[in-house]
Amino acid sequence: MNQSAAVPATPLESLGLPFGVWLFLTLLFWFALFFKFHRFWSIRNLDLVLMLAQLPALLHLTTRDDRPASAFALLFVGLGIWLVRCVLDLALTRRPVLEPNLDSAGLGCLMAGLLALVAIEAITVPIDAGVERNPGDPHSVKTEVPTPASDATLRRAFGRVAPSELKRLMAALGHVGISLGLVGIGSRIFQRPTIGLGMAVAFLILPYTRIALIDSGQLVAAALVVLAIAAYRRPATAGLALAVAGAWMPPVAGLIPAWAGFYWGRGVRRFVAVAVPVLVAAWLLASTVPAASRLAVECGARTLNEVGLLPSSESPAAGSFWNDVEPAYRLPVLVLHLCVVALSAVWPAEKNLGQLIAQSALLLIASEFWYLDQGGTHATLYVPLLLLLTFRPNLSLKRPPEPPRPHAAPGS
DSSP, X not given: OOHHHHSXXXXXXXXXXXXXXXXXXXXXXXXXHHOOXXXXXXXXXXXXXXXXXXXXXXXXXXXXXXXXXXXXXXXXXXXXXXXHHHHHHTTOOOOXXXXXXXXXXXXXXXXXXXHHHHHHXXXXXXXXXXXXXXXXXXXXXXXXXXXXXXXXXXXXXXXXXXXXXXXXXXXXXXXHHHHHHHHHIIIIISOOHXXXXXXXXXXXXXXXXXXXXXXXXXXXXXXHHHHHHHTTTOHHHHHHHHHHHHHHSGGGGGGHHHHHHHTTTTTHHHXXXXXXXXXXXXXXXXXXXXXXXXXXXXXXXXXXXXXXXXXXXXXXXXSSTTXXXXXXXXXXXXXXXXXXXXXXXXXXXXXXXXXXXXHHHHHHHHHHHHOTTTTTOOHHHHHHHHHHHHHOOOOTTOOOOOOOOOOOOTTO
């Protein structure tokens, strides 16, 4: 028997290129398009380098079967650097406009081609191949990839479309949603169409996107967070987007207090009235209707138990920094994160959009430290926010709309 035929290809060789060549071309495009050579010591260039901080550890987890705690510790080092960067960004006000090294026409052509390639592969790649390349997928360690039999069972229960097909479709839509959302934010909020196209191209070029190619859990949640930022002047719409994202990926629910602080006195009631009931209703539905919960999990959603937010959560046997670690050591990390979430609601007292983006990125990154199963590997969830943080101009004037003032009584 031909042994080479039985060995799956390296997950990141899906372009038909040797892994080293693929990675070299990716990094070459990354620096050629966005590195500012005439301002070598700029914050932009530092951010571009930091964006790759988690890549070595993720590639180790992707290309090898063993998942040592040292690889997760290395991931935490990169995440810790970004935590410091996000905190510093809260105080940055002067942001020079540094556009990509390619004009809008070239970026638009590149984005269209990359997006087509990514979307097509997302809906055609075999599920098992997509899971193997992604250390952030719960099935990548547990080897519980949906089999045809399980797909057939759910197909009878929920119709002709199997969860594996829905997962690929939702992942493709997630890629499209994130890319178009970044373009829209750059054009309408940043008022720099070239920057919007550049952020979309950067997202599609980054290796994290290809690692989590069909991880609809991360992609759908990230697309909804991008939608919330694009609709930041509509509190109800932003609240709905964050609530659905929090139901799909529980760590996103930690953004709601920070966003409530952003809308304080400027639409907070509309935001909370939509976000909290939708989030609670979704979690209640998942806990009371097992069939709906199972379908959501098969389609990529994460459970509260997997994340580690339930008292009954057990440390995973593999695929986590918390493997066989006494739960008492993880609890202080979770409590500290909850304190940061509470603090984000009141500090800064009056947030602008730039600070809100930095806080949202900080909270999602911080959640990786206590995330029970595959914590640290969900880069695609927060990378769109890091791109917004890296490319954004000065957003100190971008705030929620002022509440309408009551009309003065006649004769007053």
